[in-house]
Amino acid sequence: MEVVLTILKVYFICTVLLMLIYAVRHAVFSYNRMFGRQRMYYSDIYDSDMPTVSILIPMHNEEKVLSYVLDSLLNCTYDRDRLEIIPINDNSSDRTAELLEEYHSRYPFIRPIHRSEGERGKPAGLNDAMKVARGEIVIVFDADYRPGKDLINSLALAFQDPEVGAVMGRVIPYNVNTNTLTRLLNLERSGGYQADQQARYNLKTVPQYGGTVGGFRKDLVMESGGFNTRVLADDTELTFRLYTSGWKVVYANGAECYEEVPETWAVRGRQVRRWSSGHNNVMFRYLFRTLLTKHMSLREKLDGSLLLMVYMVPFLLALALLDSVALFFLGEMNVFVGWWAAFFVGAYNSYGNFAPFYEIATALMIDGIDQDVKLLPLLTFNFYFYMWNIGLGFLDAIGDLVTHRKVKWAKTERFTEEKKKETLG
Amino acid sequence: MPRMQKNQIYYPRTYRRFQSDYKNQLLFLLICVLPSLILLLCFYPQLTNLLSRATQGCLSIVMPAEGLGIQYGEYIPFIGGVYFVSLPSNTPSFSLCMINLLVSFGLLWFCFTSKRKGKPLSIYFSIMLLIHVVSCIYFALASQYFPYTITQYSELYIKQQVGIWLSFVVIAGFVTGFMNNGTLLARCLTFFGIMGYSLVFGSVRYLALLYLLSAASSLYMPVVFFALGPFFDFLYLVFFYGLFVEHVIRRVNTGERRAVWKWF
Numbered sequence: 001m002e003v004v005l006t007i008l009k010v011y012f013i014c015t016v017l018l019m020l021i022y023a024v025r026h027a028v029f030s031y032n033r034m035f036g037r038q039r040m041y042y043s044d045i046y047d048s049d050m051p052t053v054s055i056l057i058p059m060h061n062e063e064k065v066l067s068y069v070l071d072s073l074l075n076c077t078y079d080r081d082r083l084e085i086i087p088i089n090d091n092s093s094d095r096t097a098e099l100l101e102e103y104h105s106r107y108p109f110i111r112p113i114h115r116s117e118g119e120r121g122k123p124a125g126l127n128d129a130m131k132v133a134r135g136e137i138v139i140v141f142d143a144d145y146r147p148g149k150d151l152i153n154s155l156a157l158a159f160q161d162p163e164v165g166a167v168m169g170r171v172i173p174y175n176v177n178t179n180t181l182t183r184l185l186n187l188e189r190s191g192g193y194q195a196d197q198q199a200r201y202n203l204k205t206v207p208q209y210g211g212t213v214g215g216f217r218k219d220l221v222m223e224s225g226g227f228n229t230r231v232l233a234d235d236t237e238l239t240f241r242l243y244t245s246g247w248k249v250v251y252a253n254g255a256e257c258y259e260e261v262p263e264t265w266a267v268r269g270r271q272v273r274r275w276s277s278g279h280n281n282v283m284f285r286y287l288f289r290t291l292l293t294k295h296m297s298l299r300e301k302l303d304g305s306l307l308l309m310v311y312m313v314p315f316l317l318a319l320a321l322l323d324s325v326a327l328f329f330l331g332e333m334n335v336f337v338g339w340w341a342a343f344f345v346g347a348y349n350s351y352g353n354f355a356p357f358y359e360i361a362t363a364l365m366i367d368g369i370d371q372d373v374k375l376l377p378l379l380t381f382n383f384y385f386y387m388w389n390i391g392l393g394f395l396d397a398i399g400d401l402v403t404h405r406k407v408k409w410a411k412t413e414r415f416t417e418e419k420k421k422e423t424l425g
Numbered sequence: 426m427p428r429m430q431k432n433q434i435y436y437p438r439t440y441r442r443f444q445s446d447y448k449n450q451l452l453f454l455l456i457c458v459l460p461s462l463i464l465l466l467c468f469y470p471q472l473t474n475l476l477s478r479a480t481q482g483c484l485s486i487v488m489p490a491e492g493l494g495i496q497y498g499e500y501i502p503f504i505g506g507v508y509f510v511s512l513p514s515n516t517p518s519f520s521l522c523m524i525n526l527l528v529s530f531g532l533l534w535f536c537f538t539s540k541r542k543g544k545p546l547s548i549y550f551s552i553m554l555l556i557h558v559v560s561c562i563y564f565a566l567a568s569q570y571f572p573y574t575i576t577q578y579s580e581l582y583i584k585q586q587v588g589i590w591l592s593f594v595v596i597a598g599f600v601t602g603f604m605n606n607g608t609l610l611a612r613c614l615t616f617f618g619i620m621g622y623s624l625v626f627g628s629v630r631y632l633a634l635l636y637l638l639s640a641a642s643s644l645y646m647p648v649v650f651f652a653l654g655p656f657f658d659f660l661y662l663v664f665f666y667g668l669f670v671e672h673v674i675r676r677v678n679t680g681e682r683r684a685v686w687k688w689f
Contacts, residue, residue, distance in 0.1 A: 035444070038440040266543055325556055330572070364674060368674055373667045373668075
């Protein structure tokens with residue numbers, strides 16, 4: 001019994017220490033973004049010899065939204081002689097194929113590919129599209145995104161730097177005012193990009209390529225075998241593949257693109273569960289590689305490792321909650337209230353609940369958005385929501401690892417059409 | 426054409442940042458955070474004594490005064506212990522455990538069905554209900570082995586509360602003092618608002634929980650420990666902080682104050 005109690009207590013203390021590490025990391029990012037010297041993007045470079053760009057847009061039953069992304073891209077200022085748009089129609093059963101062919105007939109540089117056999121999912125689709133893509137640079141958008149006029153130019157500029165393997169832009173929700181969830185997601189996105197990504201870019205750690213509103217050198221990915229179709233988080237996988245082979249990912253804070261965020265908790269729950277599963281899958285593959293590679297600095301290794309583990313932490317916290325319940329019923333409640341209780345409470349709430357708040361608040365101050373600041377306390381309850389769904393995603397990843405089963409791709413549901421119907425109704 | 430002043434340029438959000446106001450930050454640290462921390466460390470035994478006496482007085486209105494007392498327990502070495510209210514325990518009956526168990530299952534079903542399923546509040550309540558289910562089973566089958574009396578809970582609560590106050594001085598001091606560009610007055614108001622509310626909330630909660638446990642029974646001890654602990658303290662901390670951030674945003678985005686933004 002003593003051994004069990006010791007294990008439970010040690011686990012508890014280790015979790016507290018882990019949370020403290022993340023709390024410090026978030027604090028450093030927030031402080032850096034707020035007061036630190038900002039690292040400029042490549043905005044001032046003028047180059048008449050821009051690279052050829054292929055824009056890939058994976059689509060599966062996207063008839064509701066595809067016109068928005070394609071029309072936005074048609075308004076982009078990038079030289080059309082150096083641009084092609086490849087919508088990837090992946091086994092759609094709605095009017096996606098028909099609509100894409102209509103666009104193709106009007107704009108020949110929109111060259112859809114239609115996939116009706118072979119492996120399904122985003123990585124497989126991207127791999128097929130890259131085989132026919134003519135551009136040196138591939139930029140990826142999801143079908144529900146609405147890029148601004150100058151976005152392609154902003155993203156493509158980064159590749160003038162020979163060290164850059166991938167670039168990531170900033171994602172901003174456009175359906176913010178729909179309900180409380182979308183408002184909360186807007187706060188999270190703000191913290192994630194304006195504070196977190198920009199600070200990582202400033203500090204030269206590991207800004208993350210996010211799989212959409214971002215681009216990469218096509219040759220790099222093709223030479224290393226394309227995207228792994230067994231990995232759900234192709235974005236995280238590419239980030240670490242690049243870093244561990246000596247390339248950098250940069251973040252373009254000014255390259256803003258608008259997206260639709262989930263409007264129901266069920267959809268959001270499934271989305272983060274998928275992200276968690278994919279991200280943890282990448283963690284299993286890359287954690288040791290990240291620690292051992294010669295291509296990353298100590299700072300990059302440290303931040304990269306913490307970034308890789310970020311979707312495992314909620315699962316560890318869920319275990320810590322079970323651990324603390326067990327300690328309570330075993331009469332060891334004093335583990336919470338010794339003289340170091342202050343330490344515990346601070347640590348638990350810093351990572352478990354509080355870290356996102358000061359990071360989000362930092363981003364809101366920088367962005368100058370005071371609209372939904374009062375919703376910050378509601379994010380406290382999201383802690384349990386994420387602990388549950390991300391924890392399940394972690395278990396999915398373990399299942400994938402043990403059984404070597406094929407990962408199942410699923411698309412995040414869209415809400416645009418429902419809005420139209422509601423308006424018409 | 427008059428030459429444009431640099432501070433008349435409204436900087437874009439992409440790369441703007443604040444200029445560190447070390448003077449204000451240091452002043453805030455010296456007049457608010459450090460004195461509060463030192464005062465709390467020096468006087469928390471007296472504070473808990475005061476709180477315990479007040480709680481004892483209130484509880485004596487609704488329960489026999491002879492069962493109530495004040496005890497002393499060791500806390501931080503070399504600094505001091507804490508005072509807490511002692512009161513008789515109230516073990517739940519088997520039937521109360523069963524009723525609670527059934528109600529908990531009913532509420533769990535409620536949380537897991539319809540549109541409520543998977544929402545943050547449902548998940549939070551489900552976790553707390555599951556803890557209560559464990560408590561019901563524990564008391565129904567082995568109540569004699571339950572490791573705590575209400576007096577022990579009272580001691581642990583006070584120790585945890587002092588821990589929360591100490592950590593809140595540090596955390597509130599950090600976020601209001603260093604992670605923004607607010608005025609010294611706004612920082613002080615927010616800091617003392619958080620600490621003042623924390624003192625009142627922690628005291629009222631102590632009284633309410635002791636009354637609940639002594640009137641209802643120890644059956645509810647686990648769930649109140651996990652559901653109404655530091656989690657709720659952070660709700661109001663973040664609320665106060667949110668108000669402060671809103672003030673900072675409005676302040677730095679209007680009129681001349683926009684010049685506080687540092688150029689890249």
